[in-house]
Amino acid sequence: MTTRRTRGRFEAFWAIALLALMAATFRLWLPAGWTGAGDYPAVPMFDLANVGLAQQATGLISTVITGVIVIACWVIVGLGRARWAWPIIAASLAISVVLDQHRLQPWVYQSFLYAVLFTLAPRNESGQASEPAFRLIRLLTISVYVFSAVGKFDFQFLHTVGQDFLRAPLQWVGVDVSTWPVRTRLFAAASFPAFELCVAFALCWSRTRMLGVWMATAMHLGLLTVLSPLGLGHSPGVMVWNVVMAIQAWWLFAGPALEPDRDAESGPRPVGWLASWLAWATVAVALLMPVFERSGYWDHWLAWALYSPHSSRVSLQVHESALERLPAAWQVAVGADEDADRWHDLRLGSLSLAIRGVPAVPQARYQWALANQLIQQSGIENQVRGKVQSASDRWTGERDEQWWTRPDEFQAAGEAYWFVP
Template sequence: MVAMRRTRGGYEAYWSLALLALMAATFRLWLPASWTGTESYPSVPMFDLAKMGLSEHSAGLISFAATLAIVVACFATIGWGRSRWTWPIIAVSLATAVMLDQHRLQPWAYQSFLYAILFAAAPRDESGRLSESTFRLIRLLTISVYVYSSIGKFDFQFLHTVGQDFLKAPLQWVSVDVSAWPTRTRLIAAASFPAFELCVAIALSWPRTRMIGVWMATAMHLGLIAVLSPMGLGHSPGVIVWNAVMAMQAWWLFAGSVVEGKDEPKPDMSRAGALSWAVVIIALVMPIFERAGYWDHWLAWALYSPHSSRVTVQIHESAIDQLPEEWQAAITADDDSDRWHDFHLGQLSLVVRRVPAVPQARYQWALADRIIQQSGIENRVRGKVQSASDRRTGERDEQWWTRRDEFEKAGKRFWLVP
């Protein structure tokens, strides 16, 4: 097979372009709410703005400045081909934007943050090129995404819910009724999705099977694009774009060879730098503690994995009119006639901001808290805080709340909430 001719500086430009495309697909997260008509949806910072001496207005200005800095730095990286200074700006700006609104902590934003640190911290030669060592770390991170993502799906919740949706969506195009299959057959078929993803990771890990892994990764991401598209499950644009980015990245990182100057020194893993190694080790090790609650689900690459912790909210019918009209799509009908309606925070995120909600009880509790306060419905909501589910049984620990004091007590266990 003919080696692909591509430069390492070109990869930096590629990821800058990818980041711009992802931000464009999720622009309601990054632009001022007054520009996008999403003023009703509360931002959830990681700290109390008032205690930091920031007003909502000043936080909004800082947030917009961070977004603008990312965009300018990405264009500068694309225009210059390589740069020592744009990636620190992107890393700091991404961190700032996320601290001011945790909803921006999408998995691709975290991935971009990791890459930005690696590009910023890694030593460069006299011409400004990154060493092969840095790209080995990026390949290692990429493989870890597939490993953790697949392992997270060998789970009761995935096999019985999202896995079944993944199975039904493509087969219904050819008029195959999956519901008629025996339960065991459907579960085994759903397990084939994470099994294939794990095979992708294994194939990409070995030089002899790497090109097979590239083709497998491409097929997997294209399949996900089809399943998640409007003709399938109808997921948000950002999810579709990220799968396209990952498919192209597989070719850039693992296919063929990178061709540089003849006098380029032999790759040395020590040239990656101590900070780069520290970042990669944290990114590789911390996902192990995700189920125990010490690492966020998305930061552990728990993608399309419904085992995540969450907050369930119910709202009394007398309070529904106090919510914005567009939010009604996130409120279900009163099927049991008890005058209480499920209020789906995940659906609310899709309706208003067109992006998935952060699948984390910490974020969802803080979001519910802000919604309750700004709507003045303290005494007409109830719900529960649920832990991550058991891998084998799907069961969760639950903490119910019906009063404001119980709700506040449930939130005291969370870190990084305002």
Template sequence: MSEVPRSSEEVRLGYYRRVLAICGLLLVGTSYKLWLPQTDYPQVPVFSALVHAPAMIDYVLAVGIIGSLLAWLVTPNRQATLAAWSTAMCIAASCLLDQHRFQPWAYQLIFSTIILATCEAKLALRLLRMIVISIYVYSSLSKLNLPFMRDEGQMFLDVLLGWVGAKEALAASVRQGMTLLFPLGELTVGVLLAIPRTRKLGVIFAAVMHTTLLLVVGPLGLNHWPGVLLWNLCFLAQAPLLFWPMAEREGEEPVEAPPAKLRAVGIFAASFVLLFPLLEPLGYCDAWPGWALYASHVSRADLYIDDAAAEALPEKLRPFLVETEWGAYRLDASQWSLHALNVPIYPDDRFQVGVAIAASQRYGVALFSQMSVQDPADRWRGERTETRYRGPEQMKEATKRFWLNAEPRDRLAR
């Protein structure tokens, strides 16, 4: 006999849980190489103690992620706690082995499962709503700056203007101003969803915005990685599930709240997700945990290889070499990530330093390479501070500038 939910909140969260589980399975499936102990692309653990972690751990955790998500999908509401905890722990542990796996959707999934496992439906719904609102707000604020107006914003705008044949019709200053429509749209959705009286309008605005974004980044536009489309589809579904008004069910039974210590875990997890992004502008929170999505100001690192040495690279890396004005070649690690793993590169100089070191060591070009590490761009002037490191010893020294690990897993750097 199927379980009868006790409240309208449980009905909502039952559907929402299944949407998250399905999206999680699809996202892991489209990026399956990322979660396996592959050697096509460097892996950079969160802690240096994990640099020597055996490949078998990756396999075990990958199986755990899939199995946990399947169990979370089919288990009745009030028996899904164990599957939720297993999902969160397996994804989090796998991300510790490779920072690249800490994709925004994986981050959201980790904390959403913890909240659903520790809080009663009414509290869980309130916390999940706050997190979704914060994603819109933080994402919008990360784009209200000159770097976005000059870079990512122009890329999006070109697609929209191209549809109406007006790509070259506008002055540069007008184009820069128009790019602010993207973050202002996100901010509007976040504000509308935060106010109970305007939530219906917020859901409608969210549907319009995500549909437009799907067209921009989809096959008719930028043709981005399928995971970007899937995550936007998830947001399309979660807006009405979490925010559209629902009538109270008659004869609802009171739901017993979990123990106070368990609820405290969920509240702490939600508080962390809500407050940690405040440190992103100060440089103490990475872009994706800070919900700086499609932001252009983020830090980065590039590997430059001398002209003659670049010829020693394998054929599979040749398409990702970009010739510079001064003769060397830049390895486009972002495109390499998309082709090798089907995911965007983790947007932080710490991870990208590890990628550069692994590539230079593995293919024997470290002595003929230099690494450029660029701090986040100034949000109002667009200027960056750049530091160059030449050769393997200096590159190794560059890893000491970070609190967390920047060295690749040893089996991938050989």
């Protein structure tokens, strides 16, 4: 086990994991014309026309960058040349997200952080990264479980997604949780984040680390079962990421620390103070900024708010008279007129899953920009209405809401965001 769990092979494992995750979410990375996702607009961080990039040029650059990431991953796996491949991957992932915020999936952010740390890590003559880089990666991994768990001790999770997590497996054995007292169901839902927090604590100390590895494995296998087509039917990318995280727990935490490969000829070269400072600064940002998620200064997914419905959002409704102007592919996301007022919900999450096969970014900034492009693309500016909602209160589940019914009110709502085109 020790000889196989080497540092170089972990880097190769993560390169393979990145390829697998990109394959599972291929509609995010390949040209829209190849995947049939042409009706779903890309949402860049800013108006790319301001730097002279037309839409066609942006699509070409995006395709080239995807190819660069794939080649760099195969260089790491096949040739073991990680020294220069990881900075290329880090830069390529960052550019990809700038071109389309939909790519800012949690595992993309995680891969970017790893790529930065591998770039800054001192290496020996054979190119093997040093142990301190992996200590930082272990710290990041533990933080994922901590922030993910803390984000679920929340009114919205306990009353919605937590109940779904509880209901899905128990209904297979004929147990109807709806008959349970409300307090019992809430405590049962709270057991999910409580278990995840115990995983994080167990991974922190050497005496309990193997217990933490087994607990993490059980948690991810349980999520795979609940989120599978037999359960809640989540997207393939979510399933693959849970597999990757389960394997990573064994690779990073089981047994002794990762050893250098046997062909390493010397110890790591001294690292400059700047590279060391940047590595610690990267980790410090990743550990500190999630604290500001609820106040809107950090993205929910970047704060590891996973399966947690407290996120900010945009609700969009289209008038009945404008439905025929929507592309046929969008009709799957149009809700029924349940209150007979001739207004229909256009569910952005359902639209994302149907066309791109991944969940929509749970962020009001992204969803506002997406709604803006959908409205402009369809020419229905005067036939839509909706609201922008803040992240919910942890204890009451209440949100601040900003309703809009006119184009100027909608545009005014978007002025609060920094990174929108």
